[in-house]
Amino acid sequence: MRPSEDPGGPPEARGAAEAIAAEVRGVAPGEVPGRLCRLAVRPLPVADAGASLRGAGVPVPPCAGGDRASYLAEIQATLGDGPCVSAAEAGAVVLARDLTSGADAGRWPVFAQQATAVGVRAVYALPLGSGAVCLGTLDLYRDTPGGLTGPQLRTARLVAGVMTRALMELPHGGDAWLDELAGGHDEVYRAVGMIMAQLGVGADEALARLRADAFARGRSAYTVARDVLAHRRRFDPDR
Template identity: 30%
Template sequence: MMAELSRDSRLSAAFLKVADTLVDDYDVVDLLDTLVQECTVFVGSDAGGLLIADADGWLQLIASTNEEAEFVEIIQLNAGEGPCVDAYKTGVGVTVPDLSQNDQWPAFSAEALKQGFRSMHAFPMRLRGETIGAMGLFSVNTGELSESDVAVAQSLADVATIGILQERSLRDTTMVADQMQRALDSRVLIEQAKGVIAAQTGVNMHTAFAILRDYARNNQLKLGAVAERVAERTLTLSAGESVAAE
């Protein structure tokens, strides 16, 4: 009984954390990063990554929990094949309980195994027949997710998708495409800013992103705006404090 209560509490907290990012003029990158972070923790996976489609319908990396997941997602994009690609194309979840026994995507599976991942689960970002991306959850162990974990991960992805495809956007597909492109453009600035922070503080890229994200959240700013200032050297961030550059 206590375990069920604990799970219910964690589930409520996960949905609340995702919903908390859906404020007016919310940051898409922050929303999607929160989604993949919360799903990874909740279902007990070891890493996660999220891909969204740009204005031309090509998938691009938008969020990841660590460098290993980011690398594998990029390999998947470069190969043009993999669970997330299929989930995006079909709008249906994909489960790979043992990558070493999978021959459907040989290039992707080989690289994922090199990074230490042995299983993967992909969930489409979808609403009413429209799919805007896909989320992948990686594990160092073989095996399938439980039905309840699959349902939770897909539900969290659906909530985030609904937030992105608001009613005003549903009436204008161009607005959705522009919104996604702005998020992808922000991601480029974020990668540059991560490199600057890592070089200045000596932390790894994952920690650099956490510093950047926390500063943006604490100051109610968009990640892209903060990243631009860091990349232009008009803002210097450290793990414990932030100091405006002279």
């Protein structure tokens, strides 16, 4: 089932969809993602949940979730790597069942190190979108290794589907929450353009340099982008 499909099928699936919809009925649009992230934690074996948006390969600041979820979303945006980045790029569910060892730890070694350092042992990332369009991911974080059962995965997909619809129905103007996301996205784009001019490189290389600089300094890509725009940080060709 794609993230935005109508959750038909078994009565329990329809019932879960109705329960999820009831949780956000009447809620202000800007509060919907946060409400859904908190809702996702209840029926699933996860400790934290968040939502990360993406646009044309450029990260957007995380729009929902607790401190740990936001931190790990920023780490992945800065690295350009991690389960949530992989899910967004593929438009498919990514289940990292054990970040402490084995294939998952080896697939995203730097992210796995950062995640386990803050107590996260498993990550489940579900794309938000439909067809070839992926708005971002619903990110679920677990304190112990393990996977999701079939019913648990269906519940997670339902939450992702409702969140997708909520995001697509948000007004495209006058909403502070959406304006803040667009602003963060634009800052990274403009900073990449400045780095391209400073180094004489293409967009992909400029974004990679911004991400590497941010990670080396223990900062997020967004804060380094703001420093570039404010002329507090310059990228020189000989560095």
